[in-house]
Amino acid sequence: MPDLIYADLNLTESTSSRLRVADVQDSTYAEVKVQSPDTNAAADYTSPGKNCCSRTRVAVLAAVITLLLVLAVCLILLYHPTASSPPDSKTFCTTCEDELGCPQGWKRNRKKCYFFFPDTQNNDWNASRKKCKDKESDLVIIENKEELDYLHSQSRDHYYLLGLRYFETQKKWKWINNMEHRTDMFTIGGDHTDYFCAVIGHGKIETAHCNGSSTTQNMCEKAVNISRSWKKS
Structure with missing residues (x-):
C-alpha cells in the first residue's frame, strides 16, 4: 500500500x-x-x-438655500415698508407737501396751499401782493370759519397781511376777488382811520396801514394741485 x-x-x-x-x-x-x-x-x-x-x-x-434666503429678504423689504417710512397722514408738514398737492415749503389745509414768509419786511400791501404773484399765488381770502381757525393757529406769533381792503367811497370791506366781507364770520378791530388794510395774528383780525409795517409779515395762498395729488396717491 x-x-x-x-x-x-x-x-x-x-x-x-x-x-x-x-x-x-x-x-x-x-x-x-x-x-x-x-x-x-x-x-x-x-x-x-x-x-x-x-x-x-x-x-x-x-x-x-442661500439664493432662496436672499430672495426672501428682498421680497420682505420690497413689500413691507420699514419703521422709518413716513405714515400715510393728512397732517400738515413742510417735508411732504409734494405728496399733498402743494409745492415744497408750503402748507396744506383742505383745498388750499399756504406759504408763510419767514422774514419781516416793511412791504406795502401792493408789494406784498406782488410777492405772492411771483409765486403764482395771491394774498389770502378767508372763505369760512374752518379756514379762519386754521389761520389763527398759524399766526399766533406774527401778523400777516390779508387780501382784504376797505373802500372808503363804498364804506365796505372787500376781498381781492371783489366779494364783500361777511361780518358774521369775524369782526375787524382796531382804528379805521387811514387804516384800510387788514392783518391776522395773535388770535385776532385788525386794521393795518396799507403802507406796511415792520411787525407785519406776508403770506400767500393758492389752490391745491389736484393732478399732483392724484399722481402721488
Whole structure:
C-alpha cells in the first residue's frame, strides 16, 4: 500500500489554482485553506468618485438655500415698508407737501396751499401782493370759519397781511376777488382811520396801514394741485 502524506497549507485564492499535486506511485493529499478577502473592509471602502459627487451635491444644495434666503429678504423689504417710512397722514408738514398737492415749503389745509414768509419786511400791501404773484399765488381770502381757525393757529406769533381792503367811497370791506366781507364770520378791530388794510395774528383780525409795517409779515395762498395729488396717491 502506498504511503499517504498529509499537509496543511494556507494559500490564498490566487495561488490555489496553481497547485497541482500528483504522484503516480505515491498519492499526496493536501488540505488547502483559501482565505477570502475581508468583506467588512470592502464595505468600508468608498471610491473617490463617490466622495466627489457627494461634495458636489452638498455645495449645490447650500448655494440654492442661500439664493432662496436672499430672495426672501428682498421680497420682505420690497413689500413691507420699514419703521422709518413716513405714515400715510393728512397732517400738515413742510417735508411732504409734494405728496399733498402743494409745492415744497408750503402748507396744506383742505383745498388750499399756504406759504408763510419767514422774514419781516416793511412791504406795502401792493408789494406784498406782488410777492405772492411771483409765486403764482395771491394774498389770502378767508372763505369760512374752518379756514379762519386754521389761520389763527398759524399766526399766533406774527401778523400777516390779508387780501382784504376797505373802500372808503363804498364804506365796505372787500376781498381781492371783489366779494364783500361777511361780518358774521369775524369782526375787524382796531382804528379805521387811514387804516384800510387788514392783518391776522395773535388770535385776532385788525386794521393795518396799507403802507406796511415792520411787525407785519406776508403770506400767500393758492389752490391745491389736484393732478399732483392724484399722481402721488
